[in-house]
Amino acid sequence: MSMGQDVRYRVHGGRPLQGTVFIQGAKNAVLPMIGASLMAAKGRTVLRNVPIIEDVRRAVELARAIGAKAELHEAERTLVIDASTLSSPVLPADIASRFRGSFLFVPALLHRLGEAVIEGVGGCNLGSRNLDFHYNGFKRMGATVTEQIADNGDGIIHIKAGDLRGGTLYCDTPSHTGTENLIMAAALAQGTTLIKNAALEPEVLDNIEILQRMGARISGGGTGFITVEGVDELNGIEHTVMPDRIDAGVFVMAAAITGGELSLVGASLEHLGVAADKLEQMGVEFHQQGAVLQVRRERPLRPINVITDEYPGFATDLQSPIMALSCFADGPSYIYERIFDGRFKLAEELTKMGADIEVNGNRAKVNGPNVLRGAEVEAHDLRCGSALVLAGLAAEGLTTITSAYYLDRGHAHTAERLSQLGADIVREAD
Ligand SMILES: CC(=O)N[C@H]1[C@@H](OP(=O)(O)OP(=O)(O)OC[C@H]2O[C@@H](n3ccc(=O)[nH]c3=O)[C@H](O)[C@@H]2O)O[C@H](CO)[C@@H](O)[C@@H]1O
Numbered sequence: 140m141s142m143g144q145d146v147r148y149r150v151h152g153g154r155p156l157q158g159t160v161f162i163q164g165a166k167n168a169v170l171p172m173i174g175a176s177l178m179a180a181k182g183r184t185v186l187r188n189v190p191i192i193e194d195v196r197r198a199v200e201l202a203r204a205i206g207a208k209a210e211l212h213e214a215e216r217t218l219v220i221d222a223s224t225l226s227s228p229v230l231p232a233d234i235a236s237r238f239r240g241s242f243l244f245v246p247a248l249l250h251r252l253g254e255a256v257i258e259g260v261g262g263c264n265l266g267s268r269n270l271d272f273h274y275n276g277f278k279r280m281g282a283t284v285t286e287q288i289a290d291n292g293d294g295i296i297h298i299k300a301g302d303l304r305g306g307t308l309y310c311d312t313p314s315h316t317g318t319e320n321l322i323m324a325a326a327l328a329q330g331t332t333l334i335k336n337a338a339l340e341p342e343v344l345d346n347i348e349i350l351q352r353m354g355a356r357i358s359g360g361g362t363g364f365i366t367v368e369g370v371d372e373l374n375g376i377e378h379t380v381m382p383d384r385i386d387a388g389v390f391v392m393a394a395a396i397t398g399g400e401l402s403l404v405g406a407s408l409e410h411l412g413v414a415a416d417k418l419e420q421m422g423v424e425f426h427q428q429g430a431v432l433q434v435r436r437e438r439p440l441r442p443i444n445v446i447t448d449e450y451p452g453f454a455t456d457l458q459s460p461i462m463a464l465s466c467f468a469d470g471p472s473y474i475y476e477r478i479f480d481g482r483f484k485l486a487e488e489l490t491k492m493g494a495d496i497e498v499n500g501n502r503a504k505v506n507g508p509n510v511l512r513g514a515e516v517e518a519h520d521l522r523c524g525s526a527l528v529l530a531g532l533a534a535e536g537l538t539t540i541t542s543a544y545y546l547d548r549g550h551a552h553t554a555e556r557l558s559q560l561g562a563d564i565v566r567e568a569d
């Protein structure tokens with residue numbers, strides 16, 4: 140399967156969205172949970188509220204490639220994993236290089252098979268995406284990391300675990316998957332581990348929760364300092380994946396960009412962090428009613444300043460969507476991308492639709508308001524894809540989004556969910 144040439148979305152813009160939408164389970168929570176479930180040598184793990192997205196399908200394929208039994212029951216949104224049969228330490232390039240979450244399988248391989256061979260790591264191309272915090276942490280715990288160049292020129296990373304020992308570890312900056320990988324490596328290591336400058340994202344905390352319920356001894360989640368006391372084994376359990384705050388943020392913006400009113404089932408205002416405040420400043424009205432978040436926009440959108448940051452700062456994964464939204468705001472908006480050094484490819488796609496955006500390094504100025512017109516545009520990465528869907532919902536005429544495999548990596552049933560709210564959107568796959 141090619142990396143995204145085969146899926147398109149066609150959107151006819153101009154319809155305000157109304158109704159109730161179900162927020163999917165979190166991509167960035169379920170992927171580490173699949174990695175965690177592979178650490179259980181006995182029993183079966185049952186994950187509920189699993190988002191039916193391409194990254195989860197790839198994770199299931201990868202789990203099977205290394206010998207686990209994994210069954211994704213799509214209608215039930217339930218994934219059952221039996222990792223007792225884990226047998227191969229090789230994360231093959233054809234699957235592993237298609238999603239970032241593949242690297243979250245490494246701790247299980249180190250503990251269960253004593254080594255991990257990484258033929259490739261994928262994920263959206265957002266500029267440099269290093270893994271040094273992970274490698275340095277594994278090394279401090281006693282692993283050896285070597286790189287070999289394959290015949291085709293690709294690097295293959297070989298990590299040999301030996302007996303992993305607890306120690307003092309750190310992230311230079313609070314890496315999301317870095318924190319999860321070090322926690323998982325420490326969970327079955329000998330002795331005590333301290334991880335400094337740990338990530339605070341809600342998905343990291345949900346992953347700590349599943350690991351604790353599997354038998355891990357972890358404290359300090361959400362403080363920046365995490366302590367892990369190694370245990371001898373982890374057990375399969377049942378866990379419900381938290382809702383996806385980025386999916387929720389995109390639907391908030393879908394209401395805002397079309398001038399509609401939506402009830403988001405499962406969305407949490409708290410999980411949106413600073414993004415909730417920025418959207419409120421732009422003119423979105425929120426009413427949290429228990430586990431349902433109601434959103435609407437009545438007045439014209441105001442421009443905004445956004446600085447992306449680790450949680451609870453403005454999530455970088457909502458940066459592209461808010462760039463699309465700010466094209467419609469009444470004045471210039473300023474966006475400063477601090478997490479990734481190459482996450483502005485969206486700007487040229489929005490320009491094809493009539494937007495006026497100046498990009499300078501990691502800063503962008505969006506000169507709203509502009510009338511966007513439908514065009515043929517390309518989803519260079521997942522959130523570029525969600526932003527282009529938003530732009531298409533509010534543009535005049537037909538927007539065709541190509542390379543939309545990237546969108547399907549992270550959002551489930553996009554066309555169906557938006558159509559139910561009154562949007563005119565279809566998905567086409569070759
Ligand atoms: C599967 C998953 O959970 N993906 C999310 C995760 O990606 P991911 O975990 O890859 O993102 P990180 O938090 O690790 O990366 C943030 C920044 O730190 C740098 N860095 C990271 C690790 C490292 O060892 N060395 C290093 O320099 C990266 O290059 C990047 O500039 O968090 C990102 C930031 O919230 C989100 O956009 C992704 O959706």
Ligand SMILES: C=C(OP(=O)(O)O)C(=O)O
Nearest residue numbers: 239240262263456521522
């Ligand atoms: C960057 C993202 O994901 P990944 O880390 O899986 O590439 C994302 O979800 O926008």
